[in-house]
Amino acid sequence: xxxxxxxxxxxxxxxxxxxxxxxxxxxxxxxxxxxxxxxxxxxxxxxxxxxxxxxxxxxxxxxxxxxxxxxxxxxxxxxxxxxxxxxxxxxxxxxxxxxxxxxxxxxxxxxxxxxxxxxxxxxxxxxxxxxxxxxxxxxxxxxxxxxxxxxxxxxxxxxxxxxxxxxxxxxxxxxxxxxxxxxxxxxxxxxxxxxxxxxxxxxxxxxxxxxxxxxxxxxxxx
Numbered sequence: 001x002x003x004x005x006x007x008x009x010x011x012x013x014x015x016x017x018x019x020x021x022x023x024x025x026x027x028x029x030x031x032x033x034x035x036x037x038x039x040x041x042x043x044x045x046x047x048x049x050x051x052x053x054x055x056x057x058x059x060x061x062x063x064x065x066x067x068x069x070x071x072x073x074x075x076x077x078x079x080x081x082x083x084x085x086x087x088x089x090x091x092x093x094x095x096x097x098x099x100x101x102x103x104x105x106x107x108x109x110x111x112x113x114x115x116x117x118x119x120x121x122x123x124x125x126x127x128x129x130x131x132x133x134x135x136x137x138x139x140x141x142x143x144x145x146x147x148x149x150x151x152x153x154x155x156x157x158x159x160x161x162x163x164x165x166x167x168x169x170x171x172x173x174x175x176x177x178x179x180x181x182x183x184x185x186x187x188x189x190x191x192x193x194x195x196x197x198x199x200x201x202x203x204x205x206x207x208x209x210x211x212x213x214x215x216x217x218x219x220x221x222x
Contacts, residue, residue, distance in 0.1 A: 125154035142196055142203035148211050149193050155220045188214040
């Protein structure tokens, strides 16, 4: 019986060269299934904002996102909720600073509000109080409240209860009245007046009547 002869061993010339192997590997890796997924616009935005906030807060947002599942929907919802809360806190802080500064100029407004004469240019308390009464009678309650506040300050100054200065805020006057029986009534005036003057609340007849009642309780003439 004849014994089969094995095929001859491949010689060095039968093996593919290095360049052929490299081209074959490149062709395989060029197939779609081997291509890395490119980041979309939202992914780039997500990663960019995350990196920025991480630089500011030392990895807090990255750690939170990783804990909640990396780039999942829940992580993104919580992330943007944290951003909105942070923005709201910063916005409220800025708004509060502006409100603390605003009364130093706005509280000096006379019966015409921001466009009226400064409080310290009013001739006396009675003039401002007369204006307050007339403005309220015509339905201009915001202007009437400004005039009543101005007249009350001048009346308290004349009575020696406080010293009017244009740069002072309502809080300054409250502290100045710390030993005065008028202090609680003046605080009620501020509680009604400030939301209208500086908080955007619409002035109503009831608000003016509450201010007027507190002023009358101090002895401010009608």
